[in-house]
Amino acid sequence: MDGPGCELRLLKGFSDIAGADGVMGNTGVLMGGGKILAILGDEEISAAELLVHRDNILEVPDCVITPGLVDMHVHIIGGGGEAGPSSCTPQSQLSNFLEAGITTVVGVLGTDCITRRQESLVGKCRALNEDGMTAYHWCGSYRVPPATVTGSIQGDICLIESCLGVGEIAVSDHRSSAPTAVELAKIASEARVGGMLGGKAGLVHVHMGTGEAQLQPLYDALEASNVPITQFLPTHMERNPSLVNEAKRWIEHGGYVDFTAGAKAHAAIAQLLLGTSSRNHDSLLKHCSISSDSFGSLPVFDAAGQLVKYEVAEPKELFTCLQHLFCDQEPGLKLSLDDVLALFTINPARRLKLPHKGRIAVGCDADILVLTEDSLELQYVFAKGELVRTPGWVRGGAFERGRRIRPRILQDSVAPT
Structure with a gap:
């Protein structure tokens, strides 16, 4: 496979999944080709790590993951x-x-x-x-x-x-x-x-x-x-x-x-x-x-x-x-x-009759949010299996490039123009 989202990516270590059609007790999601390929238990994550490049493994303790x-x-x-x-x-x-x-x-x-x-x-x-x-x-x-x-x-x-x-x-x-x-x-x-x-x-x-x-x-x-x-x-x-x-x-x-x-x-x-x-x-x-x-x-x-x-x-x-x-x-x-x-x-x-959207399930689009467990602060975003937002960066379009995300305290202190 070629193109964005085709590399295997592994999201692991989260404490819970919301919007996952009753899936419980799993702590890993394997993505590839823009899709969710597998929802993994602890015993399956080690095997998945052998398939994924270490740069494409993201561990997110004390977080909950949800659909985009x-x-x-x-x-x-x-x-x-x-x-x-x-x-x-x-x-x-x-x-x-x-x-x-x-x-x-x-x-x-x-x-x-x-x-x-x-x-x-x-x-x-x-x-x-x-x-x-x-x-x-x-x-x-x-x-x-x-x-x-x-x-x-x-x-x-x-x-x-x-x-x-x-x-x-x-x-x-x-x-x-x-x-x-x-x-x-x-x-x-x-x-x-x-x-x-x-x-x-x-x-x-x-x-x-x-x-x-x-x-x-x-x-x-x-x-x-x-x-x-x-x-x-x-x-x-x-x-x-x-x-x-x-x-x-x-x-x-x-x-x-x-x-x-x-x-x-x-x-x-x-x-x-x-x-x-x-x-x-x-x-x-x-x-x-x-x-x-x-x-x-x-x-x-x-x-x-x-x-x-x-x-x-x-x-x-x-x-x-x-x-x-x-x-x-x-x-x-x-x-x-x-x-x-x-x-x-x-x-x-x-x-909207979009069965591949709005939930975390095998075969659905790999659109996933990572939120802090206590206050639901947004940390990471995956869209079509690609990591497109981190706590300090977000992907930009063709003419805006990626940009840093200012801390909330700075955002709130800037006066409107």
Whole structure:
């Protein structure tokens, strides 16, 4: 075998594995060809060491290993633009994701599908894949009819390898094109058939605004079509307590929802679970995922629709959200690391029909994070079997090179510019 990730690598000495389908008591993972080749017990590690060059053996005591994060909502070529051309946000770089433990992304267009194009989104996916991580995309944007490369939703999903579905179609938002129930139904049917033809998820990823209609446009679309509720995947469902209640109702009808990382996502998960019997927590959480919305704009509008604040979402918020959900749990919640981790790994992977992502198992992609056991600090990242982040370094893309990671105390002391 030739190419990146083809050398054998051995990760050993960790104290636990999370997200490993019930595997327990193993302390070694053998990687090669970008895949997980074996999960090893103590007695098997010595034999594996004879096969692996000593420079490719990494021992990580007092650490837990997890799958790499799967981020299904990222503006990989930038987003924004609500405050004019100068407010368009910058493109992502490889190191931004790897430093945050994100090894798989799904790129998306938002408000701007005029200066941001689907062709550029496809090209950026190819670049990130060549650089060493995994990237897919959604065709379309806020606008209806959705922007595509081939001229149809079915064509994009079926013929473009990186296209998994259509989104983020905006509803209940003053920036949407106010799609009718029939228009949404047609989009869902197109995506469903495209997914069938291409062996893809074929989902409709829906941007939820704060409009009073909330999820009603999606319920209306379901009535106007024969597609199941699982065809729609609404995101930004953490915006306010009322929308979180709508998320719970959507789940009770069999649907799935996505939250955007941050303090509101933390509060939304607590609201979703508290007051519900603990035996129902697992079924609720299985219908949820959390994404970063990174490199997208975070505009704040007043009651008159005027823009009053403008920021950019960052990839690191996803990992920070994971830490807070596990380490700073609300009273009354007792979520395991596997419970929390699933929101960022196996749940989005399953919704996207990516069976080789989101878990640590033989045959899966070798996307692995090494975290400290006590505080879940990120130490090492493997993507496609390659070591791409250490405590002091992260791999860069073609034009950024590798760079040092500044200690957190320095990062926190630098004033924003």
